[in-house]
Amino acid sequence: MGESRGGVGDSGVEGFEKLVSARNSLRSSLDKSRSLGSELERSRPRFDEIKKRLPSLESAVRPIRADKDALKAVGGHINRAVGPAAAVLKVFDAVHGLEKMLLSDPRSDLPGYLSVLKRLEEALRFLEDNCGLAIQWLEDIVEYLEDNRVADDRYLASLKSCLKNLRGLQTDGKRSHIDGGLLDAALDKLEGEFRRLLTEHSVPLPMLSQSSLGAQACIAPSPLPVSVIQKSQAILGRLIANKRLEGCISIYVEVRSSNVRASLQALNLDYLEISLSEFNNVQSIETYIAQWGKHLEFAVKHLFEAEYKLCNDVFERLGLDVWMGCFAKIAAQAGILAFLQFGMTVTESKKDPIKLLKLLDIFASLNRLRLDFNRLFGGAACAEIQNLTRDLIKKVIDGASEVFWELLVQVEMQRETPPPVDGSVPKLVSFVTDYCNRLLGDNNKPILTQVLVIHRSWKNEKFQEGLLVSEILNIIKAIKQNLESWAKAYTDRMLANFFMMNNHWHLYKHLKGTKLGELLGDAWLREHEQNKEYYMTVILKESWGQLPSHLSREGLILFSGGRATARDLVKKRLKSFNEAFDNMYSKQSKWVMNEKDLREKMTQLIVQAVLPVYRSFMQNYGPLVEKDQSSSKYAKYSVQELEVMLASLYQQKPARYGSFKGRPSGNPLADFRRTASAVM
Secondary structure, rough: HHHHHHHHHHHHHHHHHHHHHHHHHHHHHHHHHHHHHHHHHHHHHHHHHHHHHHHHHHHHHHHHOOHHHHHHHHHHHHHHHHHHHHHHHHHHHHHOOOHHHHHHOHHHHHHHHHHHHHHHHHHHHHHHHHHHHHHHHHHHHHHHHOOOOOOOOOHHHHHHHHHHHHHHHHHHHOOOHOOOOHHHHHHHHHHHHHHHHHOOOOOOOOOOOHHHHOOOOOOOOOOOOOHHHHHHHHHHHHHHHHHHHHHHHHHHHHHHHHHHHHHHOOOHHHHHHOOOHHHHOOOHHHHHHHHHHHHHHHHHHHHHHHHHHOOOHHHHHHHHHHHHHHHHHHHHOOOHHHHHHHHHHHOOOOOOOHHHHHHHHHHHHHHHOOHHHHHHOOHHHHHHHHHHHHHHHHHHHHHHHHHHHHHOOOOOHHHHHHOOOOOOOHHHHHHHHOOOOOOOOOHHHHHHHHHHHHHHHHHHOOOOOOHHHHHHHHHHHHHHHHHHHHEEEEEEEHHHHHHHHHHHHHHHHHHOHHHHHHHHHHHHHHHHHHHHHHHHHHHHHHHHHHHHHHOOOOOOOOOOOOHHHHHHHHHHHHHHHHHHHOOOOHHOOOOOOOOOHHHHHHHHHHHHHHHHHHHHHHHHHHHHOOOOOOHHHHHHOHHHHHHHHHOOOOOOOOOOOOOOOOOOOOOOOOOOOOOOOOOO
């Protein structure tokens, strides 16, 4: 039994030990598994990171898998691409190095600023010339890498996208893509400096008084200082090199035209804006027309002349077309067109004889400035000014000629109008005679002759010598015929005589010693003086000279027929005198003598004809009726009262007929009527 247990026992022990060993081994394995699991769990982030890096690692090792020859050639391609690209990047870095200086104020160091700007322009030209080449080389290397599968596809796609964008920026021609707008910013600052230089040194002229704006008022405006012109030209050089000429001209025209306008403001040129509807006739703006000539001459000879020279000084290097075009814009914007348009408005105004004189004034002003106009505004750039000037001259000449040749017709048309009811000198007579004298004056006659010569030449007709004088003589002849016709229109023959006396003396007095009087001759003048004397004698004899006959002394010898009889005769004769005097005075006190000397002489002769007889009669026979109850009925006037009444005859009534010199509110030819030969 002992052996059995021992054998079994030995076997069982051995088996138990194996189980224990297996258990321990299993337990150890489990512990290792647990430990390995923990380690794996702790290593999971590292695996995730490796997983993420695998694509880039794959790209990095791709060249190792590429063809050996492709790998060998790629170095040369890369070197050829990197060289131009590196040069471009180096210049691009240099461009940004200029930024601080170019964004500063140019006035502090203009030469330095322009020098730096020129370096920027050179750098940009290099970039423009080489950017395309660098992009081409980079595109070539990308294409090589792609064809030989040397680089990663995603990396190549990114390169292609960048190069495409660069190519697009390079082909659209905008420098701002290259320098980030630095050049435009610098050029804007230069334009600002150009404007500042012009503005600070453009000072309006101190104007003289209106009365001194004549030829003697030679004020030459101070031109821009030489240093300013030199700086302006330097700035222009850089701006023009960058295609900014138009901007320069716009700035220059704006500043200088504004300066001219400021100079003209002191002259009060508001009248240049008057429209055709704002005045009834030329007389209403006659003062403005006189000012217009002086102002235009001052503007042309001093202001525009200065601008013409200054444009040449500043823009001379750019050629005639440029600086003349610049001057033309200044002249137009500063107001030359407004001057010419005012003249056009005058030519389009209502037809009036005074208009002829004003048109002659306008022509004279333009004629004095003819050489200046041709020199200043003769270029192609001043075409608008030239056209308006030509139109104005044509309208002035046509209008003046038309008014002049219609004068005779208009005078003849007045023949059908009634004469003045007061026997005075008609406005037509005083107006036309004075008007013709003005036409023959030293100022107007040469100009009118020149106008008529030009007008005839346009019609291919020759102007005959003496035609102007002949026409004026015809007008005076028509006036004389009008007087004769008007005298016949009076039903009262004494008033007709009075009318003729008035007009004969007016013609003699106002034409003697004048241009027209010299033209008519001394014999013609003496005839009018003699006619005046004749009609004066007739009037005295047939009107006032009849009054003394009513105071006859016949039958008044005292006591020859008794006192009562004498008193009755005195009453009768005084009554007859009073009635005749009252009738004559009532009628002739309404008549008017325009000329004071004629009126005083006429009333003196009347007093001499009437008063001595009346005084003597009243001294001798007045006492017969003065004590009578009805004495006031017969001794109606004292000698003094009668003298005062006679001396007050023929006085000119207030607001009656004016004269040409007195600037009447209108004139008898102010409204030309429609006729077969003159249609308005």
